[in-house]
Amino acid sequence: GNSVTQMEGPVTLSEEAFLTINCTYTATGYPSLFWYVQYPGEGLQLLLKATKADDKGSNKGFEATYRKETTSFHLEKGSVQVSDSAVYFCALDPEGAQKLVFGQGTRLTINP
Amino acid sequence: DAGVTQSPTHLIKTRGQQVTLRCSPKSGHDTVSWYQQALGQGPQFIFQYYEEEERQRGNFPDRFSGHQFPNYSSELNVNALLLGDSALYLCASSWAAADEFFGPGTRLTVL
Numbered sequence: 001g002n003s004v005t006q007m008e009g010p011v012t013l014s015e016e017a018f019l020t021i022n023c024t025y026t027a028t029g030y031p032s033l034f035w036y037v038q039y040p041g042e043g044l045q046l047l048l049k050a051t052k053a054d055d056k057g058s059n060k061g062f063e064a065t066y067r068k069e070t071t072s073f074h075l076e077k078g079s080v081q082v083s084d085s086a087v088y089f090c091a092l093d094p095e096g097a098q099k100l101v102f103g104q105g106t107r108l109t110i111n112p
Numbered sequence: 113d114a115g116v117t118q119s120p121t122h123l124i125k126t127r128g129q130q131v132t133l134r135c136s137p138k139s140g141h142d143t144v145s146w147y148q149q150a151l152g153q154g155p156q157f158i159f160q161y162y163e164e165e166e167r168q169r170g171n172f173p174d175r176f177s178g179h180q181f182p183n184y185s186s187e188l189n190v191n192a193l194l195l196g197d198s199a200l201y202l203c204a205s206s207w208a209a210a211d212e213f214f215g216p217g218t219r220l221t222v223l
Contacts, residue, residue: 004154036214043116043202043214044155089154096209098145099168102154 002027006090006103013080014111021075021106023090031092033066033073038087082110116205116215124221125193133188133218137205144186149200161186198222
């Protein structure tokens with residue numbers, strides 16, 4: 001079956017620190033991979049995505065590379081800001097089925 | 113351009129009751145999906161509607177049903193509510209297999 005495993009949180013960092021949130025997946029076929037962000041009291045916002053192996057998704061200073069050999073899609077940012085505090089979800093879409101499978105989420109808190 | 117809207121924002125029901133949640137998709141979108149997000153968990157896919165038909169369904173019981181109207185808006189109905197149905201219900205819309213846009217959700221509390 002299809003599943004996503006994220007590193008457990010919560011994660012607390014100081015402003016300007018380097019961020020990595022690990023994500024690994026299990027899937028049949030060739031899924032698309034996503035990172036979504038959920039700010040307090042809001043719905044999910046698409047942060048970035050990658051649709052095939054070795055693709056790099058990027059947005060707002062965040063990056064993630066689709067690694068088929070390690071079935072991973074780790075989220076990174078070089079210098080985090082207080083405004084990055086949110087819950088981050090890794091997700092996959094099995095072969096464009098638009099039936100997203102989410103990880104459990106990682107709560108990130110950035111202290112000034 | 114309005115994004116995905118959902119109503120109501122919050123809802124409190126008691127066990128055994130029925131509830132209807134509503135979703136208006138982003139302008140130009142024709143596909144609506146519903147997800148359940150329990151507290152502290154990632155969203156889980158309930159079902160998807162396209163051309164007024166249920167196109168895909170996740171692992172949810174028949175107590176969960178839906179409908180899509182000709183204007184592409186959608187409803188999620190849950191019968192015989194259980195305590196475990198308490199969650200944030202998210203609606204997402206898309207067009208032609210493109211990226212999904214999520215609404216802010218409806219927070220359902222079952223007492």
